[in-house]
Amino acid sequence: MRLIVGLGNPGAKYNHNRHNIGFMALDEIHRQNSSFSPWRSRFQGQASEGRLGSEKVLLLKPSTYMNESGRAVGEAIRFFKIEPQDIVVIYDELDLPPAKFRMKTGGGHGGHNGLRSISAHIGQDYRRLRLGIGHPGDKKLVSNYVLGDFSKADNDWLEPLLREIADHCALLAEGKDSQFANKLTLALEPEKARRADDAGKKAPARKPGIPQSSPKPKAQSHIRQARKAKTPDIPKSGPMADMLKKLLGGGDKS
Incomplete structure (x- = not known):
């Protein structure tokens, strides 16, 4: 069993908050993949089982509020005996610009209360998909910013991002994080992907015995x-x- 966790706060008033982008990603995965069961209360959260590619997957949205997310995650992994490398946590990242993302395994919580709680319950060696929401520019504004709703203009990048995550989530379930990141970059930032591809191409090999010299x-x-x-x-x-x-x-x- 693989576990994909989306972080957010439960309740209708938080549905479109920037802090709930992890919930939004799971909702889109669930919507696009018909193999998943309906959401039901389980493991102190909302859970759904299904398949992504060749893997059996549990989707989990903790109902414990953000700063107690680890309770739900800990209960689920103990029940299914899931290893850290088989867990992906999707959450909002202030230090990334909107529409940007990063894959990472292990590390600190970076001040994110959801990660802080999860790491306290299961350790730090799980995989993370960080979704950029941008920073308000002043630390004093952070709380209101993350608990504020995305604007209508944000939908121009938010909807394509969530759609591409759902389209390629089977790669996450199979542990192919680099391939997943490449697919998202190709879809969301084709120019950046093209430059990276060009840079990675090797120059034509030199024929042996023919020195590269000036005329x-x-x-x-x-x-x-x-x-x-x-x-x-x-x-x-x-x-x-x-x-x-x-x-x-x-x-x-x-």
Whole structure:
């Protein structure tokens, strides 16, 4: 069994909060994949079982509020005996611009109360999908910002992001995080993906025995040969030297 956790706060008033983007991602995965059972109360949260690719998966939205998310996650992994490498937590990230994402395994909680609680219950070695929501610019504004709703303009990037996560979530379930990230980048940032692909291509291999050298030495060789052809060697003394000097105009004038 694989576990995909979305973080957020329960209740209709929080549904469209920036802090609830993890819930939104799970709802989209559930909506797009007909193999999942209806949501039901389980493990101190809302849970649904289904299949993604070749893997059996539990989707879990904790109902304990954000700062107690670890209670629900801990209960689920103990029941199914799920290992940390088989857990993906999807959550909001202030330090990433809106529409950006990052995959990461392990590490600290970065001040996120949901991660803080999960790490306290199960350790830090689980996988994370961080979804950027941007920063309000002032630490004092953070609480109201994350608990505020996404604007209508945000839907221009939010809906495609959630859709692509759902489209490629089977790769997450199968532990193919790099392939998942590449698919999202290709869909959401095609220009960035193209540049990365171009940079990764190797230059054509050099044929053995053929040095990569400048044509200058060859050109200099032609110059030296031309100089030699233009100025023949002339003996410095003797009858032959005198005759050559006269022929070349170098003798005494009379």
